[in-house]
Amino acid sequence: MTIPAIIRLEMKKTFFAKRGLWIYLLALAPVALFFVHSMVELRMHGVRQEMARKSLRPLTERDFASISGGMSRADVIAQLGNPPVTSSRTRRVRTGRRAFESISIETFRYSDGNNELTIRLENGVVAGVGRVSGIGLGQDTYVFAGVFQFFFIRLAIFFGCLGIFMNLFRGEMLDRTLHFYLLTPIRREVLLLGKYLAGLLAAVVIFSTSALLQIASLLYQFDSDTITHYLDQNGLSQIASYLGVTVLACIGYGSVFLAAGPLFRNPIVAAAIVLIWESINPILPALLKKFSVIYYLKSLCPVEVTLAPGMPALFALLASNPEPISRYIAIFGVLALSVVVLAASARRVRTLEINYTTD
Amino acid sequence: MTDRIVFDNVSKFYGDVLGVNRVNLSIPPGITSLVGPNGSGKTTLMNLMTGLIRPTRGSIRILDLTPDQPEQLFHLVGYCSQFDSSPKGLTGYQFVYSYLRLYGFDRAKSEELTWRAIDRVGLREAAHRKVAGYSKGMRQRIRFAQSLAHNPRVLVLDEPLNGLDPLVRAETIALFRSLAKDGCHVILSSHVLHEVDIISDQVILLSGGYVAAEGNIQGVRSEIEDHPMQILIRCDRPSALAARLFTEDHIVEIRIHKDRHGLLAKTSDPDRFYLLMNHIALDGFSVESVAPFDDDVHSVYEYLIGAEEVTR
Numbered sequence: 001m002t003i004p005a006i007i008r009l010e011m012k013k014t015f016f017a018k019r020g021l022w023i024y025l026l027a028l029a030p031v032a033l034f035f036v037h038s039m040v041e042l043r044m045h046g047v048r049q050e051m052a053r054k055s056l057r058p059l060t061e062r063d064f065a066s067i068s069g070g071m072s073r074a075d076v077i078a079q080l081g082n083p084p085v086t087s088s089r090t091r092r093v094r095t096g097r098r099a100f101e102s103i104s105i106e107t108f109r110y111s112d113g114n115n116e117l118t119i120r121l122e123n124g125v126v127a128g129v130g131r132v133s134g135i136g137l138g139q140d141t142y143v144f145a146g147v148f149q150f151f152f153i154r155l156a157i158f159f160g161c162l163g164i165f166m167n168l169f170r171g172e173m174l175d176r177t178l179h180f181y182l183l184t185p186i187r188r189e190v191l192l193l194g195k196y197l198a199g200l201l202a203a204v205v206i207f208s209t210s211a212l213l214q215i216a217s218l219l220y221q222f223d224s225d226t227i228t229h230y231l232d233q234n235g236l237s238q239i240a241s242y243l244g245v246t247v248l249a250c251i252g253y254g255s256v257f258l259a260a261g262p263l264f265r266n267p268i269v270a271a272a273i274v275l276i277w278e279s280i281n282p283i284l285p286a287l288l289k290k291f292s293v294i295y296y297l298k299s300l301c302p303v304e305v306t307l308a309p310g311m312p313a314l315f316a317l318l319a320s321n322p323e324p325i326s327r328y329i330a331i332f333g334v335l336a337l338s339v340v341v342l343a344a345s346a347r348r349v350r351t352l353e354i355n356y357t358t359d
Numbered sequence: 360m361t362d363r364i365v366f367d368n369v370s371k372f373y374g375d376v377l378g379v380n381r382v383n384l385s386i387p388p389g390i391t392s393l394v395g396p397n398g399s400g401k402t403t404l405m406n407l408m409t410g411l412i413r414p415t416r417g418s419i420r421i422l423d424l425t426p427d428q429p430e431q432l433f434h435l436v437g438y439c440s441q442f443d444s445s446p447k448g449l450t451g452y453q454f455v456y457s458y459l460r461l462y463g464f465d466r467a468k469s470e471e472l473t474w475r476a477i478d479r480v481g482l483r484e485a486a487h488r489k490v491a492g493y494s495k496g497m498r499q500r501i502r503f504a505q506s507l508a509h510n511p512r513v514l515v516l517d518e519p520l521n522g523l524d525p526l527v528r529a530e531t532i533a534l535f536r537s538l539a540k541d542g543c544h545v546i547l548s549s550h551v552l553h554e555v556d557i558i559s560d561q562v563i564l565l566s567g568g569y570v571a572a573e574g575n576i577q578g579v580r581s582e583i584e585d586h587p588m589q590i591l592i593r594c595d596r597p598s599a600l601a602a603r604l605f606t607e608d609h610i611v612e613i614r615i616h617k618d619r620h621g622l623l624a625k626t627s628d629p630d631r632f633y634l635l636m637n638h639i640a641l642d643g644f645s646v647e648s649v650a651p652f653d654d655d656v657h658s659v660y661e662y663l664i665g666a667e668e669v670t671r
Contacts, residue, residue: 005460012448176444179411180505184461185433354411355373356442 002186006194007201013171014164014202023160027210030152034144034217041134041221045114048134052113054084059112064131067117073124076108083108083119137222137230141238144218145303148242152214153249153297154278157207161253162271164203168195169261169349176356189346196258196342203250211246215239234302241302248300248334252293255338259345262352286323293337296330361423362388364408364513364544369417371403377568378403382417384563384573386546390539392555393548394660395565401548402441404565405515408546409438421513434462437511439503441518445490451477451501452486455508462509476508477501479534481527495522503531507538514538516547520554532558552657564660577654586662587611587625588654590632593647597622600644607635623652 014020052058059080066079077083088106095101108119114134120127133139172178181191219227227235253274260270281292289295325333364386371378379400393401406412407419410426419425424432445454455476459469477486480500485493490501499522507514520528535545535558549555555562556576564571594600601613601622609628616622626632629651636649653659 001463002461005457008460009446009457013446016448175447176442177446179438179440179442180446180458181461182411182429183409183433183436183438183506184458185430185463186461187429351413353413354406 002190003194003197006181006186006191007198010168010195010198011202013167014198015205017167017171019171020163020167023163023206026156026160027206028213030147030156031210031213031217033147034214035220037140038217038219038221044116045134045221048111048116049113051084051109051111051116055110056081059110059117061112061115064110064112064115064117067119067126067129069126069129071126073106073121076119076121076126080108080110080117083110085109137226140218141303142305144214145301146305147214148211148245149298149301149305152207152211153245154294156210157203157246157249158253158275158278159271160207161199161203161250162257162267165196165199165254165257166261166264166267166270168199168258170265170267171261173262173354173356179354182352182354188349188352192258192342192346192349196254199258200250200254203254204247207246207250208243211242212239215242238302241300244331245297245300248331249293249297251338252297252334255341255345256293259341259348262345262348289323290333291337293334296325296333296337299324299330300327361420362542364422364546365420366404366407367418367420369407369414369419371407371412372415378412379407379565379568382570384570386544386563387561388539388542388544389560390535390545390547390558392559392562393546393565394552394555394562395571398567399565400568401565402517403568404563405438405440405517405546405548408513409436409515411438434509435511436513436515437506437509438515439506439517439519441521443495443498445498445502445505447491449490450487451482451490451493451497451504454490454501455505458505459508464509472508472510476504479507480504481530496524496527499523500527500531512542513544513546516545518549519547520549528554552655552660556655556657562659572659576659577651586653587627588629588632589652589658590624590626590629590649591616591621591652592624592636592649593621595620595645595647600639603639603642603644604635607631621647 063080067076071079086106086108088104091103091105092100093103104123106121106124108121110117110119111134116132116134118130118132120130169178172181182188186194219230222230256274257270260267260274264270278292278294281289281295284292364384366382366384369382370380382400382404393404395401403412407414408421410429410432413426421432422435424435426432446457449457452473456469456473459472460466464472474483474486477483480503482497482500482504485497490498493501499519503516503519506516520531523531532554535547539545539560547558549558559576561573561575563573592600597615597619601615601624604610604613604622604624609626609631610624611627612625614623624632633649636646640646
């Protein structure tokens with residue numbers, strides 16, 4: 001009965017605190033990103049469909065592949081037909097001290113209804129060919145995996161948990177209201193647990209909703225057949241994994257920042273220390289790696305973000321997962337780490353003294 | 360189970376800064392006032408009593424319980440701190456009710472206790488308004504209601520009369536008296552020595568983290584030997600009586616009262632003085648009243664802690 005009473009009291013602070021509004025913005029940012037992406041893709045899809053409709057005959061991948069640099073305008077038209085969308089302009093190019101030459105530039109755009117081929121002709125000769133792939137779930141799920149790992153876990157959930165969980169003790173010390181709790185007949189360990197569960201409830205609701213909305217926004221651009229196919233294949237398990245990772249991230253980072261609350265006056269210091277620790281995880285010795293939340297979460301993400309050649313060093317460091325661990329060990333690892341951190345925090349809270357004048 | 364609050368050689372240091380030092384107290388039920396200048400250790404003593412801070416040395420027992428037993432102790436203790444703060448966004452009713460639920464009371468009982476506490480501080484009409492919109496006095500009263508809502512046997516109140524208008528002050532003091540009459544400990548701190556004098560069953564005078572004196576105020580006064588006791592005598596012939604009193608060796612000073620209907624005598628031996636007053640009446644003086652003039656908190660405070668501190 002005590003813990004639900006604590007959760008009820010904390011509800012306003014965790015869900016509706018004015019100083020926590022940025023947490024919602026952080027959670028909704030990737031939703032907005034995927035929604036805008038979907039809307040743009042849908043619009044582009046309509047344009048491509050229209051282009052395909054205007055073509056003399058249905059074009060294929062093979063037709064697109066047949067176009068190469070150096071071909072003449074006539075060759076292109078012979079191969080693909082008259083372009084449904086064209087544009088032209090002339091450009092003056094300096095050829096000598098006072099000599100200029102005008103180059104006629106034409107752009108032909110073709111589409112097979114999904115993909116788009118853009119051909120650039122200079123003075124009637126193909127100078128460049130650009131290919132834009134249309135809607136494809138495979139590519140988008142890969143992009144989603146990157147955003148989920150780099151932005152959602154490492155920034156949105158990380159800083160969101162910082163805002164929610166550090167506020168539970170530190171915020172009350174700043175507001176000079178923590179003593180109301182400490183003067184009630186409940187053990188401080190129970191108070192800690194109650195506050196943790198209240199924070200966890202808020203974090204899980206906010207970020208799981210965000211994750212679901214992100215996926216919904218991403219899938220919005222696809223037709224029902226594509227979505228059904230995705231869900232039938234491995235979509236459902238991917239979605240479940242993303243939600244599971246979200247919940248575990250809230251559990252892990254929540255415990256860390258709840259423990260940091262009574263220790264650090266300035267949340268930025270706590271955030272900086274934990275962020276650096278989490279970021280250098282791949283280069284830590286094997287034993288120390290285990291004292292990191294991201295170490296376990298990386299192995300639980302359903303789509304691996306591979307290291308692309310030319311990737312910036314920081315991203316490469318963040319993306320690398322040299323020693324993936326099994327799913328069960330990873331889940332157990334996050335939970336065990338959280339229990340250890342909460343136990344240490346309980347010890348600290350048991351001897352916590354209220355002396356607002358020095359806080 | 361003892362009914363006392365016991366401090367056994369308690370010291371509290373904040374790093375190198377002294378909070379209180381070597382405090383030994385045994386506080387009985389009733390109204391006990393902690394009196395002392397700023398920084399004398401009043402709030403430290405209260406925070407120690409309620410477990411918000413831990414003693415560096417010594418031990419504290421409140422009705423035989425220690426602050427390490429919150430599940431039992433805080434059913435018996437209520438504390439209204441000096442901090443003008445309350446959780447954001449709550450109404451007065453929600454503030455009292457929400458914390459009562461943490462005591463394990465069910466919804467109905469919590470509602471009953473909440474209204475009772477709110478009625479005791481006279482805030483029923485404002486109960487459903489946000490605490491943030493209350494006046495300073497109302498905020499003080501709602502925090503007072505929150506601290507007494509669970510019917511504690513020990514009520515610790517840091518500057519409880521601050522910000523209250525005269526009428527509410529009188530009602531609050533009456534409430535303290537009623538609680539004390541029911542056998543509660545009401546421990547309060549105040550800078551208003553006049554009120555302390557009226558309210559308190561006993562006082563604890565603090566100075567620089569040390570207990571300068573404790574107990575019934577008259578008892579404390581009688582133990583101060585450095586300052587002769589002042590006694591006001593209302594009579595018909597003050598000049599003649601002054602001449603008569605000066606024949607006694609324990610009379611050190613006499614002043615005729617401004618209204619010429621009495622005199623103020625200082626004696627180094629109050630017992631002999633009162634014995635003398637019996638004979639005076641037989642000598643034909645018409646004595647209307649004889650009353651100690653400086654056995655109030657203000658005088659005791661001035662003698663023990665210093666005149667400069669009283670004016671702070």
